[in-house]
Amino acid sequence: KEETIQKDSIITVGEEERKSIKANKILTVEKESITTIKNDCEKHILEDFITIVKDDLKTIVENSVIKRIKGTKTEYIEQDVKKKYLQNMFLQIGRDYRLDVINSYHLKANTVKYQANTIELEATNGISLKCGGNVLTVNPSGIFLKAGTVDTTSSNGGVSAKDVAKVEIPKPLYEKVRVVELIPTITKQDDITQVLEY
Known part of the structure; x- marks a missing residue:
């Protein structure tokens, strides 16, 4: 079947519309396409x-976004990436990271806390801890301490950083029943007592 409409075409369906296409479907729109x-x-x-x-590709979501990926996810971006989070961000990794x-790598925060069984800092040129005018440096030449006072008997327990509460991220589930196939119990009614069931 071939049909050509030179101007506008308006179709109004009062209830449901169903189409079953056994092969391919190709839709070509030469100008804009709007779906509401x-x-x-x-x-x-x-x-x-x-x-x-x-x-460009723009997606605006006024509520939540949930993604569940059973396989792997790969993103290959050739230019800059900018992300801005106005509230908290929680990242949970099941294995390695x-x-x-x-x-360069620059991290700026009010407080920073690292918690692990073992922490190793390794640098080729050197590592420095700075606070005010005091500096502790470790480099291939040795260990250097610049401080106005060095007290090895002080009871100072050090500084504390703020903890960030751990949140549980549940596995997203599909909460609707998806009908894949319907198989009737009978294909032809022989008498009035038979009921067609799926």
């Missing part, structure tokens, strides 16, 4: 899903 859905929208794709955007930075 006033309730929920679901897409079930049993194989790959590819989106190619030539220019590694961060490789080619140039």
Whole structure:
């Protein structure tokens, strides 16, 4: 079937509209495309899903975003990445975590606390601890301490950093039943007592 409409086409469906396409579906829109859905929208794709955007991609979500990935996730970004979080951020890693930075790494915070069974700091050129005019430096030449006073018998217990409460991140679940296939118990009614069931 081939149909050509030269100007506008308006279709109004009072209730449901269902389409079943046995092969491919190709949709070409030469100008803008606008879709308005006033309730929920679901897409079930049993194989790959590819989106190619030539220019910008903008997504605005006025509530929460939940993603659940059973396999791996890879992001390859060729230019800068900017992220701004106005509230807290919690990151939980089940196994190892590694961060490789080619140039500089700068962390600025009110307090910083590291807690681990073992902490090793390794530097090729040197490591310095600075506070005011006091400096403790370790480099390949030795250990150097610059301080107005050195007290080895002090009862000073050191400084404390603020703890950040640990939160539990639950596994997202799909809370709706997805119908994959319906199989009727009978295909032809022989008498009035038979009931078609799925």
